[in-house]
Amino acid sequence: MENKPYVIGLDLGGTNSVFGIVDREARIVERVSVPTPGHDTAELYVKDCVSKLLPLVDRVGGLSCIQGMGIGAPNANFYTGEILYAPNLPWKGRVPLAKLFETALGVPVVMTNDANAAALGEMAYGAAKGMKNFIEITLGTGVGSGIVINGEMVYGCDGFAGELGHTTIVPGGRECGCGRKGCLEAYCSGPGVARTALELMAERRMDSPLRNITPSSLMSKDVSIAASEGDVLAQEVLRITGRRLGEACANFMNFCSMEAFIFFGGPVKAGEALMAPLREAFEESVLPIYKGKAKILVSQLKDSDAAILGAAALAL
Amino acid sequence: MENKPYVIGLDLGGTNSVFGIVDREARIVERVSVPTPGHDTAELYVKDCVSKLLPLVDRVGGLSCIQGMGIGAPNANFYTGEILYAPNLPWKGRVPLAKLFETALGVPVVMTNDANAAALGEMAYGAAKGMKNFIEITLGTGVGSGIVINGEMVYGCDGFAGELGHTTIVPGGRECGCGRKGCLEAYCSGPGVARTALELMAERRMDSPLRNITPSSLMSKDVSIAASEGDVLAQEVLRITGRRLGEACANFMNFCSMEAFIFFGGPVKAGEALMAPLREAFEESVLPIYKGKAKILVSQLKDSDAAILGAAALAL
Numbered sequence: 001m002e003n004k005p006y007v008i009g010l011d012l013g014g015t016n017s018v019f020g021i022v023d024r025e026a027r028i029v030e031r032v033s034v035p036t037p038g039h040d041t042a043e044l045y046v047k048d049c050v051s052k053l054l055p056l057v058d059r060v061g062g063l064s065c066i067q068g069m070g071i072g073a074p075n076a077n078f079y080t081g082e083i084l085y086a087p088n089l090p091w092k093g094r095v096p097l098a099k100l101f102e103t104a105l106g107v108p109v110v111m112t113n114d115a116n117a118a119a120l121g122e123m124a125y126g127a128a129k130g131m132k133n134f135i136e137i138t139l140g141t142g143v144g145s146g147i148v149i150n151g152e153m154v155y156g157c158d159g160f161a162g163e164l165g166h167t168t169i170v171p172g173g174r175e176c177g178c179g180r181k182g183c184l185e186a187y188c189s190g191p192g193v194a195r196t197a198l199e200l201m202a203e204r205r206m207d208s209p210l211r212n213i214t215p216s217s218l219m220s221k222d223v224s225i226a227a228s229e230g231d232v233l234a235q236e237v238l239r240i241t242g243r244r245l246g247e248a249c250a251n252f253m254n255f256c257s258m259e260a261f262i263f264f265g266g267p268v269k270a271g272e273a274l275m276a277p278l279r280e281a282f283e284e285s286v287l288p289i290y291k292g293k294a295k296i297l298v299s300q301l302k303d304s305d306a307a308i309l310g311a312a313a314l315a316l
Numbered sequence: 317m318e319n320k321p322y323v324i325g326l327d328l329g330g331t332n333s334v335f336g337i338v339d340r341e342a343r344i345v346e347r348v349s350v351p352t353p354g355h356d357t358a359e360l361y362v363k364d365c366v367s368k369l370l371p372l373v374d375r376v377g378g379l380s381c382i383q384g385m386g387i388g389a390p391n392a393n394f395y396t397g398e399i400l401y402a403p404n405l406p407w408k409g410r411v412p413l414a415k416l417f418e419t420a421l422g423v424p425v426v427m428t429n430d431a432n433a434a435a436l437g438e439m440a441y442g443a444a445k446g447m448k449n450f451i452e453i454t455l456g457t458g459v460g461s462g463i464v465i466n467g468e469m470v471y472g473c474d475g476f477a478g479e480l481g482h483t484t485i486v487p488g489g490r491e492c493g494c495g496r497k498g499c500l501e502a503y504c505s506g507p508g509v510a511r512t513a514l515e516l517m518a519e520r521r522m523d524s525p526l527r528n529i530t531p532s533s534l535m536s537k538d539v540s541i542a543a544s545e546g547d548v549l550a551q552e553v554l555r556i557t558g559r560r561l562g563e564a565c566a567n568f569m570n571f572c573s574m575e576a577f578i579f580f581g582g583p584v585k586a587g588e589a590l591m592a593p594l595r596e597a598f599e600e601s602v603l604p605i606y607k608g609k610a611k612i613l614v615s616q617l618k619d620s621d622a623a624i625l626g627a628a629a630l631a632l
Contacts, residue, residue: 150465150466154572156572157449161571171486178604254477256477288495289479290474
């Protein structure tokens with residue numbers, strides 16, 4: 001296949017669809033955002049997107065300069081190119097989005113979920129360059145994961161591999177959005193961090209600025225800020241969260257003896273307050289033969305670019 | 317590479333080293349057993365083995381008819397061809413066993429651990445024929461696992477992937493031989509089954525023939541036999557063991573959305589008393605998107621042949 005100079009990356013979120021045209025040096029040379037809701041059908045959404053995108057494509061030399069397009073989207077299936085029953089997207093049922101864009105643009109289009117896209121972006125442009133065995137763990141509304149083994153993205157038998165956020169870490173523990181109990185996501189997603197803060201406010205008597213935030217609006221960002229300003233309760237929340245992540249990764253290590261675990265997303269901005277206990281618990285918990293072997297890293301992708309670069313990497 | 321008609325498989329155990337010459341139809345046409353201990357050095361062990369093996373090789377047409385040799389051994393590293401610090405083998409430190417056999421025989425020799433060999437055997441000759449994503453779980457003195465993803469054996473960055481037996485299933489739980497606590501192996505290996513029997517004898521008051529066996533000699537086989545003869549306590553032990561395995565596999569499913577989990581080894585002989593609760597707990601515990609997708613199977617490799625066939629499959 002001829003190597004053309006650009007790929008298109010689409011970061012498809014519940015609010016916005018952000019398109020970027022990416023060159024071989026991982027520079028996003030053009031960028032445009034389209035609101036995701038507000039179109040009656042997926043067909044009309046694609047039509048609207050393409051009309052906004054084509055002027056940008058023309059500026060880099062037209063569609064003949066585009067190698068392909070990658071889409072990172074929630075509940076996306078790599079094998080079928082469909083989005084399936086995504087709770088936060090406007091379309092219901094199964095939407096063959098890759099096919100719709102492929103028909104409209106005339107370039108190959110591939111799609112995968114956000115966490116897989118982040119892992120591909122990390123491997124092409126970020127902290128995982130040259131690695132063949134690593135897991136990208138995305139902390140946000142949920143806990144996602146993209147797994148690379150033997151240099152290949154792991155999709156599993158149905159395209160839905162990598163739901164490490166729904167690994168049970170506390171049997172019979174906290175309710176999770178998936179309907180089960182004790183999932184990693186219920187403890188270490190953004191909302192999970194806030195739940196740990198509430199739990200600790202109940203257990204401990206110490207003062208904390210977090211006690212002045214209504215629980216319904218308490219976010220992991222508030223915890224990070226309070227911790228950085230010296231609040232001991234918030235620091236303890238991050239320590240507990242980090243240790244839980246470290247223990248979970250120690251278990252994942254059994255699976256594929258990873259070179260690295262790479263963390264991405266809002267809660268990671270807490271920095272060493274989260275990462276130091278994470279590393280510590282990982283090394284304490286991991287099987288002796290794996291000790292000292294895996295790197296615990298923070299993503300090197302810029303937040304605003306990561307999803308686009310990940311989607312773009314998919315098209316390479 | 318020219319396809320020669322035979323491969324040699326070596327099942328290297330703490331007591332015996334069993335060699336088989338295997339044809340293209342998975343028939344073991346020649347077989348010989350050499351005691352593993354009793355040689356001063358690994359070099360003398362290899363020399364003894366080769367002297368016993370060569371007459372068999374001559375009967376199938378000589379070394380020119382041998383494609384290669386595969387070794388399944390505890391603590392074997394696929395990448396380096398070494399056995400490392402195996403507690404149940406007579407040699408200490410690192411033993412470059414693949415190299416020693418390769419020099420002595422003049423055919424290519426590859427080595428991996430027993431569970432990986434079983435997975436390869438299952439894929440070449442057994443229940444995993446045609447599968448690209450599955451886990452072979454071997455229940456015995458320990459709990460081993462061989463993982464195949466995208467049609468390839470998973471060795472990890474260091475050759476030591478697949479230690480699923482040391483995944484923590486009960487935080488702070490039973491002591492495990494690895495020095496940690498709550499590992500799957502401490503509950504679902506052969507000795508783990510016996511420990512559950514002791515636990516249940518302490519908790520319950522019901523009568524059981526297991527109460528007449530000294531704890532130091534109680535084995536999972538005794539539990540299977542008692543269960544098959546209608547002992548309710550033994551049946552409950554198998555039910556608990558099966559459910560724990562099912563819950564663990566539901567967690568492993570998150571990793572790679574497997575086509576199948578295939579069970580091998582002594583405790584599996586308990587049959588549906590173990591496998592039915594295993595399947596039930598798996599389907600109850602697995603994330604909704606994975607429900608009904610994975611097969612829970614029993615190995616189709618004959619116990620006495622499995623390790624040799626697995627090692628042989630490695631050489632293919």
